[in-house]
Amino acid sequence: RPPYEKTAVNDTGEPRLANFARKAQFHFGWDWGLRLVTMGIWRPVYLESWQKARIADVQVHQRELSNARALLAVELDLDTQIPAEYQVRVRNGHTKEVYLDDTIGTMTSTFVAEIEIPEPRRWWPAGHGAPDRYHLLCELLYKGELLDTFSRHIGLRTVELVEAADEYGSSFYFRINGRPIFVKGASYIPQDALLNRISPAQKIDLLTRAKDAHLNLIRVWGGGIYEDETFYDTCDSLGLMVWQDFMFACAAYPAHEEFIDNVRAEVRDNVRRLRNHPSIITWCGNNEVFMAMDHWGWQKEFKITKQEEKEMDAAYRQIFQEVLPAVLASEDPQRPYSHTTPSSIWWEADGLGRGTLHYWGVWHGPDDFSGYETKVGRYMNEYGFQSFPEMATIAAFADSSQWSLDSPVMKHHQKSYVGNGLIEKFTKQYGEPAEDFPEFVYQSQRVQYEGLRRAIIAHRLHWGYCMGTTFWQLNDCWPGPSWSAIDYYGREKVLFQELPNLYAPIIAAAVGDPASPQLAIISDAPTPQEVVLQWTKQAADGRPLASGELSVSVPQPGTRLLTPPLVMSPNSAQRTIVKLLTNGKNAISTFIWDGKQPPIQLPLHKKWQTFPQLVLE
Structure with a gap:
């Protein structure tokens, strides 16, 4: 057979075993960690008992998502031990709003609840909006008796x-x-x-x-x-x-x-x-x-x-x-x-x-x-x-x-x-x-x-x-x-x-030719921004040598290049502290322009400022 064990190159033991064991591979050694191969149960073990029926699993399928509505299919896998009619209720755990309340037949193993949420709030990544979630509560009942619940905070997003x-x-x-x-x-x-x-x-x-x-x-x-x-x-x-x-x-x-x-x-x-x-x-x-x-x-x-x-x-x-x-x-x-x-x-x-x-x-x-x-x-x-x-x-x-x-x-x-x-x-x-x-x-x-x-x-x-x-x-x-x-x-x-x-959503950097560096204002902010740059040039001992302020419009993600005032650029014994603010007061980021470090090279592609223009919405 192929020598699979030899290819586990991060395993510092002999013989190498990592790729045959379904456990954390880093336990066998890595180039930033020790070899410490543990064994045994390390997460909680529990016994679960129930009578009549239980909710074995729930999967939320997002069928449609628009500003007007969200259509969800909430699929419940049920484990029913006693033939009977059961009641399934799906509701919002925060607002108590009931999305669905229905009766299911005997020995049903899967039940799909179709629910609609009007004007849904979306889950957004950090920096792009709020990570809004809905508390989904699924309940299984028998003759009014609550048998089981499933609780999950779900996010609506594509x-x-x-x-x-x-x-x-x-x-x-x-x-x-x-x-x-x-x-x-x-x-x-x-x-x-x-x-x-x-x-x-x-x-x-x-x-x-x-x-x-x-x-x-x-x-x-x-x-x-x-x-x-x-x-x-x-x-x-x-x-x-x-x-x-x-x-x-x-x-x-x-x-x-x-x-x-x-x-x-x-x-x-x-x-x-x-x-x-x-x-x-x-x-x-x-x-x-x-x-x-x-x-x-x-x-x-x-x-x-x-x-x-x-x-x-x-x-x-x-x-x-x-x-x-x-x-x-x-x-x-x-x-x-x-x-x-x-x-x-x-x-x-x-x-x-x-x-x-x-x-x-x-x-x-x-x-x-x-x-x-x-x-x-x-x-x-x-x-x-x-x-x-x-x-x-x-x-x-x-x-x-x-x-x-x-x-x-x-x-x-x-x-x-x-x-x-x-x-x-x-x-x-x-x-x-x-x-x-x-x-x-x-x-x-x-x-x-x-x-x-x-x-x-x-x-x-x-x-x-x-x-x-x-x-x-x-x-x-x-x-x-x-x-x-x-x-x-x-x-x-x-x-x-x-x-x-x-x-940060908007940052600054010195770029280009070391003899005549430019100032790059780089943004991934999803909306247009008006930015103020407040700068102070300092000597090696921290004494202020010059200062000033620049205003920049950042209409979309990407880079804007500025030619800084000559007095703003530091020599090898100086540095310039550049603070970026919005609305004249809200600090976004700080760039310390160290004269000892060369500017960062601009992209080599001739048309780099017209890289694929991605549609924002």
Whole structure:
């Protein structure tokens, strides 16, 4: 048989087992986490008893959604043990309005309630409107006795994944309620290697902080877990969209009958559990499996024969292009599905023009931070750079004798094959000299921020061409250097502290020729805005040198280029603080124009300011 076990390249144990075990893949080790393979029941177990009948499941089908009305089909799966007439009532749990009250016949297993909601309020992603929801309460009664209830907050919204050929290749973006949405997201991993230690409060806190930083999407990465109701309910309530991977990552998976049966049951169970959450806008088959099988050199490294490769390709097609789509067609046909991410390759000639992209030319490739500015795809679903966590976090696992890159403890907590050396190299290139280890740690965070600042602004400059930026990664599962913006103990790195100024609806950046830089006003706001720029240029010691104010009209999403007053541009020993306000007083974002950092390159396409003009409604 094909050597599937060898392809589980993140499994640091011997023999490698990760891709045969249907449990969190990161437990077997990753390049940001330890190997800690747990076993046993880690979520609550309960016995459920009932008499006569119960509601086994409820699925809400959205048949129609317009400003005038919403038509819903509420499908109830019933488990009736005693032949009798039962009463089904569907109502609004908040207003008590009864949508339907009906009697069903004996031994009915499925009942569909058709309900209409006039002038419905829609669920919108953060930054585009309120994430309105309706409290749907389904009740099953027998002769006036309440037997069972089903309670769920549902959101009314449409979602489309637009993949259409254009002059650049093929688009990849989401339309929510008919509006193209520029995704501003981050990839999420479990918040602890020991899953039962994660409290609901931790999840709510992390997601709330993400929303407050202007994120509008969380990607639940395929090497972790299907999260619990607290997680998705919180995303629903905050307007955080969810890109939901199925739990397969970075390995080839077998397709023998027992494995496929297990996968089919796993996927069906989780889709049924999660399908009524409006925050989940798309399913994705796996993380990097398709790319790895074709581009990671497994055939040569593991001596995979042509016949074995053929069998592995067939197994991939069976799992991700047959089994998973079949389950979704039956259980959740209205939500988009992609069989993998990324769907294009950053180093191939046409890779930037279509589909999703994981850009790792910085870190796993030869590029410096300028690569972030030139390698921009249609939907940037992964990219990132490591830094060290706060010294308080480091002190929790290393005493001062271990405060160096080459110490045993520091090397143990660095799981990337090039980690500490690459952080040191880029910190020398982009940071300030550090006199001691704590200052180096801080500089590593400043450099991580600078890299991702350049990436995010480059992606946003490409609005219409690139319609999503999701950095790797939001959080950590243990303390150590990693790509995270928030460390294991919840301490924010510089990147996260500055993220509101990168993900705000309207931001500013210095762009173009270093000799005569321009000021870019970049917007993904859905409505026209009048913006005031208040700026102050400072000397190295903080003394104000000049100040002024500019007014800018931002009629639509995209970029407006301004030629700043000559006195506004800082030299290498100066900086200019630019504050963006609406209505003359409401702060949107702040741009610190550091004269030491070169302006960000403008898009290379000649017609970049006329990238696809997407209809907003």
